[in-house]
Amino acid sequence: MVQFQLIEHGRPGVWELVEKPLLQPDAGEVVIRVRYCGLNHLDLWMEAGALPVSIQLPRVGGGEVSGHVIRCGPDVDHLKPGMPVAVQSNQYCGECDFCRVGDHSQCLNSRLLGVHRDGGFASEICVPSRLVHPLPDSLDLAHAASVLLAGSTAMHMLTDRVKVREGQWVLVMGANSGVGSYAIQIACSLGAKVIATASSPEKESLARRLGATHVVNHRNDSWPAEVRRITSKKGVDIIVEHIGGSILESCFHCLARGGTVVTCGATAGKDIHLNLWPFFVKEQRLTGSYGRTREDFLRTIDWLLEGRIRPVIDSIFPLEDAMAAMAKLRDGRVLGKVLVAP
Ligand SMILES: [Zn+2]
Numbered sequence: 281m282v283q284f285q286l287i288e289h290g291r292p293g294v295w296e297l298v299e300k301p302l303l304q305p306d307a308g309e310v311v312i313r314v315r316y317c318g319l320n321h322l323d324l325w326m327e328a329g330a331l332p333v334s335i336q337l338p339r340v341g342g343g344e345v346s347g348h349v350i351r352c353g354p355d356v357d358h359l360k361p362g363m364p365v366a367v368q369s370n371q372y373c374g375e376c377d378f379c380r381v382g383d384h385s386q387c388l389n390s391r392l393l394g395v396h397r398d399g400g401f402a403s404e405i406c407v408p409s410r411l412v413h414p415l416p417d418s419l420d421l422a423h424a425a426s427v428l429l430a431g432s433t434a435m436h437m438l439t440d441r442v443k444v445r446e447g448q449w450v451l452v453m454g455a456n457s458g459v460g461s462y463a464i465q466i467a468c469s470l471g472a473k474v475i476a477t478a479s480s481p482e483k484e485s486l487a488r489r490l491g492a493t494h495v496v497n498h499r500n501d502s503w504p505a506e507v508r509r510i511t512s513k514k515g516v517d518i519i520v521e522h523i524g525g526s527i528l529e530s531c532f533h534c535l536a537r538g539g540t541v542v543t544c545g546a547t548a549g550k551d552i553h554l555n556l557w558p559f560f561v562k563e564q565r566l567t568g569s570y571g572r573t574r575e576d577f578l579r580t581i582d583w584l585l586e587g588r589i590r591p592v593i594d595s596i597f598p599l600e601d602a603m604a605a606m607a608k609l610r611d612g613r614v615l616g617k618v619l620v621a622p
Contacts, residue, residue, distance in 0.1 A: 282622070283402035284602045285338040289329030292607065296338075297600055303406040305353030310409045312365060316425035316596070317400030318344030319609050319618045320458060321547055326395050327606065335395060342400035342620070343369035343393040344429035346421040349412070356409040364415040366581060367400070369393040369429050370571040371411050385436060385571040401602055403622045413578065416585065423584065423591040426617040430458025431466075431589060432572040432580040434520070437542045438466045440576055441569040442518055446471030449516040451507060451534070453477050453498060453523050455487035459544065461592040461616050463520040464490040469588045472518075475510055477503065486615050490592070498523075504533035515539060525549025532559065540565040592616030 281300050288294035303311045323341045325331050345367040349359050359365065372379050372387035379387050393399045393407065415424055437459075438444050450467040454460040455476035467474045468491035476487035477498040484495045494510045496503045508515055515536035521528055524546030531541050532554065543566070554566070572580075583589045594614040597605040599622040609618050 281402065281404040282599065283340045283398065284599055285340045285398075285401070286327055287338045289327065289337070291328045291610070292603065293327040295603060303351075303404050305351055305356075305406055307354045308356060308409055309353040309406055310349050310356055310359055310412055311351040311404055311406045312345065312347040312367065312412070313350045314345055314347040314400045314402060314405055314622045315421040316346050316619045316621050317342040318425050318429055318458070319605055319620065320344060320429055321545060321609070322392070323394060323606065324610055331395065333395065339395070340398035340400075340402050341394045342402075343395070344425055345369070345393070345400035345405060346415070346425040346428065350404070352409070359409055359412060359414065364417060364419065364421060365412045366415055366424050366428050367393065367405070367407055368411040368413070368572075368574065368577050369399075371397070371408065372574075374410065382573055382575060384573040390571075401599060401620060401622070403599070413581065415581065419585065420591075422593060422596060422619060422621070424581070425619055426591040426593050427462065427580055427584050427589060428577070430617060431462040431584070432577045433544055433569070434459050434462040434466050435580045435583070436572040436576040437520055437544055437569045438463060438470065438518075439579070440573065441567050442540050442542050444470040444472050444518060448472045448518060449475065449511050449514070449536070451475045451477070451516040451519045451531075452492070453519065453521050453527065453531075455490070455492060455495070456483040456615050457522065458592075458617050459522050460520070461486065461490055462589055464492050465589045466583070467518075467520075469583070475507060475516065482615060486592070498527055504530050507534035511536070518542065522546075523548045525552065528552050529554065532564065535562075535564055537562045538564070540567055542567045542569050544569040594618050596621050
């Protein structure tokens with residue numbers, strides 16, 4: 281089997297394609313022939329060594345995996361070789377206080393696929409079977425891989441951390457990102473009125489195709505005023521944020537009374553300045569969101585099967601061109617998901 285592994289951190293890092301012996305599963309594990317693996321900003325942070333965890337190199341990146349089971353270890357009963365499957369990337373323990381009540385996103389022993397253990401930039405991966413979910417034969421595995429991490433992150437934000445109600449105004453930052461493109465669709469499906477931000481005509485057009493009725497450009501400093509104008513000065517009830525820095529600060533200039541900013545990322549800066557006076561007077565909230573629960577993950581697959589969300593795929597690269605795929609994501613030149621096909 282082959283795997284694409286990071287051997288030195290950097291922007292870009294140093295990767296190598298290596299041949300390895302076939303993987304053999306232990307008890308409770310399965311080996312999956314990877315068909316598609318989505319790229320995420322998590323892979324870029326891992327590559328750069330910018331995560332607050334120590335990573336043992338070499339490391340195979342990639343956490344958004346669909347494929348076929350090819351070998352099962354002892355004590356695996358719900359999976360059989362040949363089955364098409366999806367892998368949950370935040371590998372929760374299932375036993376800590378948080379897992380016991382279903383809050384898997386807060387697992388105290390969580391391990392991320394492609395960060396703490398080798399991920400899907402490989403022709404095979406070995407994972408605990410309880411994190412592997414069968415998919416129907418009819419489902420396109422590229423479509424599946426494109427929603428598993430990005431789609432379920434947006435699902436956790438909009439159906440768990442905040443609950444979108446019909447008729448609310450939802451602002452989605454960065455319509456072209458994986459999380460953004462699914463957040464627009466999820467908010468629309470829940471009956472919200474969606475405004476999205478985009479920084480080019482192609483990204484604007486994508487946002488409208490996905491269901492946004494209004495689009496503003498967050499590179500233009502007057503964008504919060506534009507959002508207030510669209511909402512007749514009320515502001516938006518919920519903001520889906522993952523950019524951070526000064527963009528997150530500006531969000532509070534167009535957040536309605538009682539509104540919530542829910543954030544799952546900080547690509548443009550981790551530190552913000554927040555004026556607490558209007559924040560508490562308007563009874564606003566800033567809510568963190570991290571990963572997903574098992575329920576969010578399964579719901580995302582169900583919504584894909586029901587057509588409530590559609591896959592948004594920018595491009596698919598062969599594994600040997602994964603460097604080019606990473607560069608495309610790093611440069612922000614994407615309209616939806618970039619996948620590799622090992
Ligand atoms: Zn746990």
